[in-house]
Amino acid sequence: MIKRIFKYGGIAIVCLITVTVSSALLFRKYLQHEVFEGRAITSPDGIDSLEAVRIGGIDQWIEVRGQNVNNPILLFIHGGPGIAFIPMGSTFQDPWEKYFTVVQWDQRGAGKTYESNDKELQRRTMNLGQMEQDTVEVANYLRTRFKREKIFVVGHSWGSMLGLWLAHEHPETIYAFVGTGQAVSMQQNEEAGYRIVLQAAHSRNNGQAIKELESVAPYPPAIPDMNKLGTVRDWESTLLGPPPSETDFTNVKRILKTVVSAPEYSIADDIGFVRGQTFSLQVMVPQMMEFDLTKLGPDFREPLFFFEGRKDPYCPGSVSGLRSNHSCTAEGNCVV
Numbered sequence: 001m002i003k004r005i006f007k008y009g010g011i012a013i014v015c016l017i018t019v020t021v022s023s024a025l026l027f028r029k030y031l032q033h034e035v036f037e038g039r040a041i042t043s044p045d046g047i048d049s050l051e052a053v054r055i056g057g058i059d060q061w062i063e064v065r066g067q068n069v070n071n072p073i074l075l076f077i078h079g080g081p082g083i084a085f086i087p088m089g090s091t092f093q094d095p096w097e098k099y100f101t102v103v104q105w106d107q108r109g110a111g112k113t114y115e116s117n118d119k120e121l122q123r124r125t126m127n128l129g130q131m132e133q134d135t136v137e138v139a140n141y142l143r144t145r146f147k148r149e150k151i152f153v154v155g156h157s158w159g160s161m162l163g164l165w166l167a168h169e170h171p172e173t174i175y176a177f178v179g180t181g182q183a184v185s186m187q188q189n190e191e192a193g194y195r196i197v198l199q200a201a202h203s204r205n206n207g208q209a210i211k212e213l214e215s216v217a218p219y220p221p222a223i224p225d226m227n228k229l230g231t232v233r234d235w236e237s238t239l240l241g242p243p244p245s246e247t248d249f250t251n252v253k254r255i256l257k258t259v260v261s262a263p264e265y266s267i268a269d270d271i272g273f274v275r276g277q278t279f280s281l282q283v284m285v286p287q288m289m290e291f292d293l294t295k296l297g298p299d300f301r302e303p304l305f306f307f308e309g310r311k312d313p314y315c316p317g318s319v320s321g322l323r324s325n326h327s328c329t330a331e332g333n334c335v336v
Helices: 002-038 086-091 094-098 111-116 119-125 128-145 158-169 186-203 207-215 226-240 252-261 267-288
Strands: 047-055 058-066 073-077 101-105 151-156 174-180 304-307
Touching: 002 252, 047 128, 058 086, 058 111, 058 119, 058 128, 073 128, 073 158, 086 101, 086 111, 086 252, 094 101, 101 128, 111 267, 119 267, 128 151, 128 158, 128 267, 151 158, 158 174, 186 207, 186 226, 207 226, 226 267, 252 267
Parallel strands: 073 101, 073 151, 151 174, 174 304
Antiparallel strands: 047 058, 058 101
8 A cells, every 4th residue: 555655656746747847848938939029030131140150169159130231240248257148138139139230149158158068178278368369259250251341349247358358459350349347457346346345334334244244355365265256246236236126137037037038048058058157257267367458558449438337346437447537427437
């Protein structure tokens, strides 16, 4: 009798799991279909492609979308490092596609690129020099493929560093660079962010925040420490970030739903989206702390535009050097 109970109980559990998984997969397919239909490019001159391109010795994935393929090319360089934007472009870029052919690129160690290449090979080759070279190759690939003299580039956070480097070192590739969440020196960013959040903790008399933040001092440490970085990031989010909202772009629930709903991504890619972020941070953070674009100097041969958050704790306008521009407010809200 007991064996029979366990037998049928086990069968019932397996059936329940099967039904649950099948339902989840069907719901995922439904969400992907909704996104696909809602973003369909119907213009006869439009383009909607997703492909792997050989960049820096590995297959790196790019998505190209626009209502008219003859429009200017705009390359979006995502941040993180490792926060792939192919699955998240639907949240903001559709209006851009009327005026630009927009290119999303999952960088080495991110998203589809992370998932479709050998992990150890990516670990060995993921360094500042290679990431810079990848950026140049992607820009030149787009120029050649679409027969354009130059392209436009938007860089976000970590991607803003690659984009600004490209603008300085390879002005022949771009018409203009747009930086948002512009970072220039990671060391200075971390120092400024720590001062800002510790000051916020004291002004609010938040004893727990003060205790935890002071426990990681001096910050940033000489040897990068992910635990200390996590402590500072958590309190920056709590004390300096906007109130949690379902419409907030940084809302974790919303991000995961967006990624799972992305028709460009398989289930394996969804997993790679999460794993790639951890991988990229582990590999790149120690090197990023040495990435200092102030050494390049102020001379650029193309227009630069910066759109900065007034209260951005991660990339303060005061660190990026934007305060020297008359278009910056005292709060650090800068448009050049």
